[in-house]
Amino acid sequence: MAAPFDLKDDSVVVIIGSGAGGGTLGNELAQKGIDVVILEAGARHEYEDFTNNEWDSFGQLAWVDKRTTSGDWRVAKDFPNLPAWIVKSVGGSTTHWAGASLRFQDHEFKALTHYGKVKGASLLDWPITLAELEPYYAKAEDKMGVTRTNGIAGLPGNNNFKVLKAGADKLGYKECHTGNMAINSAERDDRMSCQQTGFCFQGCKWGAKWSTLYTEIPKGEKTGKLEVRPNSMAQKIEHDKSGKVTGVLYTDKEGKQQLQKARIVAVAGNSIESPRLLLNSESTMFPNGLANSSGQVGRNYMRHTTGSVYGIFEKPVHMYRGTTMAGIIRDEARHDPSRGFVGGYEMETLSLGLPFMAAFLDPGGWGRSFTSALDQYVNMAGLWIVGEDMPQEDNRITLHKGEKDKYGLPIANVNFSDHKNDIAMRDHAYEQGKALYEAVGATRVFPTPPYPSTHNLGTNRMSEKAKDGVVNKHGQSHDIKNLFVSDGSQFTTGGAENPTLTIVSLAIRQADYIAKEMAAKTI
């Protein structure tokens, strides 16, 4: 039957979330002729609705439902109810992301093997290898139009990049360029090219940056096989006596509770909401939540080792002009324990507008040390550190004991503390960032603390053995055959790279697997 689908139609695949994982999986399945319903908690804002205003856009797109935080990370103090800066809108965080599309390195899929046992870390090898994922990376890069792949030219460098590049040259870094970006450097896939507008984080008003909102989703809808239901907040996944999932209880746009029947359920609500949903779906049969016989649901929360470095120069930079992530240095992404830590990190340009710079440069800071920095806003260049953080069992999403959302379900608490390795890596990166900008003449440099997490990973991790994780190498839960996880929460470890390309590649691969298993009637 054609979309829209009946609530009682139990032949559909129900996907929760429409971002990089859910939106891609939905389209891939629809292209194969499989009926899909995507439940999206947020509203549908098309790209012409986006706004070039940081706080207004935050109000439009950000996931601001209350969460709590704990642990020693500074976010818990500065933004106690905003652990993550992610999106609640059709397209999910692909509306907000910067567009950096990097493949994981071979060794990052085998972190335990290459790094060895690290005290306090719950490292594990992925159950898949780079070689297995490479064909899917290639498909994802083509789908997303990633620059410097498929013959697509790189983007031109903006001022912020030029400062980064000059510093990289001075420090002797070899691999510095304008990135592998899912932002059109020329018209492609019926989308126009980048106009260097800035405001990538606020949603690209040109549609030049890939987002499921205006690529995967409309393509899937065109097949008649995909229905996206906005303003539909999943509350609980239901199952039958045999333990197979049978549908998803959700609240619709009118606030009414509905039950959408399903043949298969795929969870793609990002690494806080996905484990929360599984935990909130507890039942007599699954008292610890769905897919949680290992006790691993919600654990090993990773957020990348991040931080920023801003430098002030004697003359103007205007870093906010042009793409937000305008260039990258990859030299430090290697695994080289001689630096005092395992794993590596990327350095990528970043800029914030004045309002967000005031909020994030030194949260809680005040006085002339703070304001004299902002006074030099025009003369500022900035970079962001993205490094592999250590998975730790107790860095985890749990259900809050007392606080509930407006539907009466426990909200999520995000507990995170840095591992010693994370701190050593961040300190190294701060030093390199400082040296880089000083080499170009910076008169003042700021090591800026991590923002609320944008890369939320690992809370339903893939594992070879059922006791070590939540899903297998296809994102299929170890416990329940027709329950899948399709977002970054599947990541066994985080790698040094921005996660979206890997999420999309895994979703394409998962769609192949689901289609095959459906045809074989094993699910």
Added chain:
Amino acid sequence: MVTIFNRNAAAPDTPEPIEKQGLSRRDLLKGGTISLGAILVISGSSIIHPEFAWGLETSNLKPETMATLIQLARDIYPHDHIPDRFYAIAVKPYDAKAGEDPKTKKMIEDGIADLDKRAGKGGYIGLGWEDDRLAILRKVEDTPFFQTVRGGLVTGLYNQEEIWPLFGYEGESYSKGGYIARGFGDIEWL
């Protein structure tokens, strides 16, 4: 409802007797108005900036409380090239909030009274050097009062579009076609 308004002169409306406002010992008298640091003038329920022709009326907070709040805002986020009116706009919502919520009103009035008490004779606003005021602020920086005012300023001050050009931030660019032809890569000093 309080409004920020432009006015051409600091012509005082019939002010309440100064004694009644409890301000007389603290500030310089100027023909029925009170000058604060010779910049802001309180007149009745208004705070007026005579030189730059703007004023602000209060209806729930004491006008002198609002005047001190403006100074406090500047001391927390001092930008010497940013005129007072932007700080006034940033703290103005506390007057409306004070009308809706007695707890807010008490927190603000008590917080300002505490600053004045710590400052001694002449009050907080009477301390001529920023360093002397900062010495007080460092003692109260962990209080809910200070943190509320500071936190509110992050958006209240820096999210005023009119202030952005003063920092060289150009804001919205989509309607101008982005920066592709407007200097996204125009750096020359490298």
